[in-house]
Amino acid sequence: MKRILLTTAICASLPLAAHAEDILIRADLSAATVFAAGADVTRVGAVAIPAGRHRLLIAMPDMDAAELPQITGPEGVRFGPPQPVYGHPIEEGALDNAAQSAARSALEVAEDAVAEAQDALTEATAAIRSIETQQAYIAAILRGGENGVAMPEDLTQVPLFLATLGAETERLAAEMLTAQIVRRDFAEALSDAQQDFADAARTFQALTPFGTQINVFAIDVTTADPIEADVALEYFTRNAAWRPSYELDLDTDTGTLAIDRFVTLQTYGAARWNDVEVVFSTSDPQRSRVPSELSSIPARLIDPAQDERAEALGRVAEGAAFADALPAPAANGIVQLGFGNVAMGGVVRSPVITAEFTGLSVSYLYPELVSVAASGDVLLAFDTLELAVETENRAVPRWDETAFLVAMVENDTGEPILPGGARFYRDGALMGEGSLPLIAMGAEAEMAFGALDHLQLTWTDRSLAEGDRGLFVSSNTQSRGIAFGVENTGAEAETVRILYATPFAEQEDLELDLTLSPRPSEEDIDDQRGIHGWDIEVASGEEEIIEMTVDFEFPDGQILDWQP
Template sequence: MRALLAALLATTAFPAFADTITAGSQIISVTVYPQGAKITREVTFESPSAGAHELLITDLPAGTEPGLMQLAAAEGISTGAFSLRSDRLPPRDEALTPDQEAAKATVEAAEAALRAATSVVDAGNARIQAATARAGYLASISGQPPEGATAETLREFAKVIGEETLAAAEEASAARADLWPAQKALEEAQKALADAEASFAALPSRAQDYTVLSVGFESAGAGTRTITLSHYVDAASWRPFYDLRLTRKDGGGLTIDRSVLVSQETGEDWSGVDLTLSSSRPSEQSAPSTLWPWQRWIEKEQPPALERARNMGAAEMDMVIAPALAAEPAPISASAAMEGDTVVYHYPRKVDIADGVEDLRLSLDPLQAEPGIFALAVPSRDQSAFVMAKFTNSSGEPLLPGEALLYREGVLVGSTSLGLIPAGKETEIAFGALDSITLSRDMPQRDSGQTGVFSTSNQLSETAILRIENLGSESWPVKVIDQVPYSEQQDLSVKTTISPQPTVTDVEGQRGIMAWEFDLEAGAKQEISLGYTMSWPDGMVLR
């Protein structure tokens, strides 16, 4: 067995690298999706000679995934196997950008200034302490006059003590006067250092937590070589914001001003990158859901014990009567990043996006639409009509979900959340209340004083008058929505008395919902009489 193993080891080819080269990468472009991003890096290094070598790319973020990584080599080099290392990493040079080098020099100069200011303050404090100590010593001298001392000697001794005490006090006072500007200079030096350190920290920098990509390659010879690396990250996104501007002047129109917020938390700063925004959503479901056969059956009525089993939870029911359905696979989803023919937005200038600390706001080209503008009135719920814009998204690209500010004739009237509006889809957007068109829904009294609702044990009647009044100075196309009950039982009869007749019944397939459409001139009023009677047999209860 050992002989066989030795023979296999002798005849098996393993990659052998002549040299190991360490290099960093430069992010050159980023494609950001509504969730996730594709990052493209360029790695430039020196190949020492022809043959097989190992390249260690030492600055990939810690969360880099190898599954969707792609390598492309320039002329003169071919790449082989590659792997990611997240542990036992080789040391790397902390190379700084020119901006970081300048900021670091500013920090070092501020540190030197702080040390000098601190020395001046320390020297001033030392002078004060020395003068104070001298004055304290002189004050402590006491006792009897020396033997044989004359009056002149005592006068001289007292004079010396006084002069020295005065000199110490003056020196302490001068030191304190010099200390005040020195302390002010120290405070300014401390602030300058803090500002310099903050400026240095704010500059784009490489990730502190990183992983290393090991790439085997063969070079045609010595010289400068380039490898392009693409990989995908999840911690990046962009989301749209809209300013929707509606006007009826000059034929009316809708302008959709678009901007986006781009953010990323990949663990590294993006500095001077070429940015593309894609409306593709590779992180979402990319395949249609699957339907499975739905078996139904009938059986004889069961005793109460089994009847209770029918009322068990869904999971328990699957175990009792439908065990075959429990193993259904989940809907298929995929995370492959394929831009295909989806719409992308390329920003014309290089951008910087710091990791986790900022949202970059960019503008997109505005879109134009020719909407149908009308006033929508729901008298049973509202006291005024609302302005509606109905339009088709003819831009050729989808409008992604996002927040929108609503402007009508240049005035901010509200905000809304837009859902996904695919290209070619017709949609309606409300643009705030139209106070000049007032609404009411009244029930006229009968002769007996009763209101418009009349009920017996097997009959219910209601009569309502809808009033729509235009108090403004311009005509509006109006759409009024109201409802009557409907029945799917033969024994429950519903008869309506409506004047004028609605333009549309069962609006959008909703039974009992009806609409009247008409033009309402300035100062005009429209009334609609809406009545119904429901009848059912004796002994039955209306629900």
Template structure:
């Protein structure tokens, strides 16, 4: 028996040693450290993501896991230190539940919310059961059941039941409220999970074959569609100093499925999602068209039953509307880029991040502009040169002397010509008199029609200081040699083709405090009587 025990112990020790030996993986099979996102260059509708990983000495491959499904495989670029030789690269796309360790942060939050909701429902059911039991006890007549309460204890028992029922009902009400709140939270999380991941979320896995002589850094760069940023501006006018401060803001959002935690973010106005080459002219050929054969009309029933035309096979998909974009401080030859100095965290499917990207002041010329024929009102307009760099058109919040006056749109292409309006000037009163028209015959034989229209406007300055007034009006412009137009103005306008638009009249003059200015225009239009006049305004 001792010998048997000794052999048995030696065998057990050998098995344990063998198991220990088998459980220790060799050096090259050790678990890979996960990669991290180091840099992101964000474009309108896409982003270039750079991931970084440490590879161990002697490693023969590395796998970048849990990458977004929408990455462009053709855009993959792998680079490393001199100690690493890089071979081929393979890409695999699979369901996220199959790929190990690719659970979304939203999945964990959904599970936590489900557990909390299950606890709340269990508490509600238990309290409802306790309340039912108390109702059963209260409905039992004294002395009708074994162990019934003697008559002398009925009062105490009744009070105890009342207190227990009151406490149970109150706790039941609170439990139901908590359950309703948790149900709403879970519903919102599931909706967000479905929006970000979709019904069948998939992830990409990139495996790089390599040979690492020593521990080194491996970098993977890829293009992914979806994330974007949109610009907005804030314009603040100091009317006393005649200066405008323009602030650049960027709204960043992404739903790629991978969180950008502490990344170096660069915003670019480049557009890699656009076509890279323009179209070429098509041949222009002329020939005599053959006679069109008569086509018999289709029967009414056949026309009614005819199905709708199917889209052409292989037709290009309509591109999803891309949010507008903007800004940067590094003006390259073909784009403008802004490198955010601090590291940014933008969770996938999470809240949008607003970044302040600098500001600048510009001297402005203030003009009080009125278009009486359109509206009896005057607006304060700041005219200043367009700032340097790429400033695509985007919404702008407008502030005048510290007060918010509304929102507009900043378009640098129109800024130098029309300026930026900062709201209505209530201290400038604009009036437009009713137009006076007369129509008669002209010429020796009365073969021509002559129509005359007279317009008169008045503008009163109720400010304590003078203003630079600009009044705009439209004059008729002939598009046919048979129609002649003669216009007379009082006073003479400063421009008859304001903003390079023929027929747009501009009166520009200073208007003293408390003064009133009048402007008049008389237009005479002559054309043959048999001609039908067409007017477009």
């Protein structure tokens, strides 16, 4: 196989040579490797090339989106570089495929039916006008007068005259009724024909047929012998992307987590994807492959009196120091439940997906040919992963009203679980929507599966309770008493893990005496200083309370910054 690669910018500058024959073909999308942004796509078309030099014209509905085009063909054929040609004229229907040809024929039949129905309606209308003219003449006779018709002078002829007028009036009325019925039927037939034509037109346009002016890649081809074969045009396009999404269902009875995986394929532009072999890849061809370059940055002193930039630099330094002093957000690693935008409807099948690894990248070959509707996106079912989980009832009484069910998993699937939108179910009930982070192979993760309403949390600042010792504050001391816990209103005993951020001191001048009853089961969880945990068994109908007292002592003139 031979390849030729040139950018369209270079190709556009090359002159077109004389050719013995132009060979026009259509090459539909047949395969694509889709990245998070962009895709490598392949168009394939059959061609018969006579011996000699010719110009191959490949129809390109997405010409402007094609980057780095490559032409591949059989041995023995020499291909020149692809050159873009815009507005090439063709005969109507010259590049129709079987479906488009059938739809075009159906549209033409529907158009003829509309014309026939319109002609029939016109004839029926003309018949009514003829009857109306005759009725007008009879009416003029009956009116008499200056413009009317005189009665016969022979009185014996009057009855015959009147009988004739009456018979004609009756005949015309009957003919009018029949003509109106015929016209009504033809009007309904025309309406039906117009609806059929509109349906046929929509069906035809949905197949995106080529017009009579198209864009093509023009390629010089030379062969010593006539040949019939397929040619492939490969290029990169930015008009495609994919993203994963998930439905996670936690079975609390079996301790398993089923992860249904989905992929949304999005396409843009004029290219149409019909029966395409698709590979979804985590590679990023647009990612920078070159490290950043450094240049020397000397440090200099600036005299504030001579350079007004000194004041601005001082403000920047103060702002940076303030930002560094802000507390970092808690990183508990739990997948939060929110209400995002995750589209999952209408997918019922789960095909077998094959994952292939290339370095750190993963490629998934979809086992079925993929077609994308005119909307530009399609939701594809991938497969279902099953993970064993450990669960805990996690309680944060300082901020929450109930405990939450948290599942802890290890990704032992042999492949990474990619980040994406997700819906979370607990025993089949929807708990909410959110997102999954990247879970690498062998990595552990925590996922929250909603509130546990039977585990009610309490938090009380006893320092402020009426009749208690109260909040004791002096110029250099402060004492606080806090109580927090959980009440089990369910029918069965539950084990609850209570988490609380207790105070600690990092300054030598601040002395702190902390008392916890009972003592925590684990201290400084995940190396987060002051965050302690209690694993407590709570019987049905019972409440377990943890008491915390803390005494602070600090120098006069200082202000204590702490909230329980």
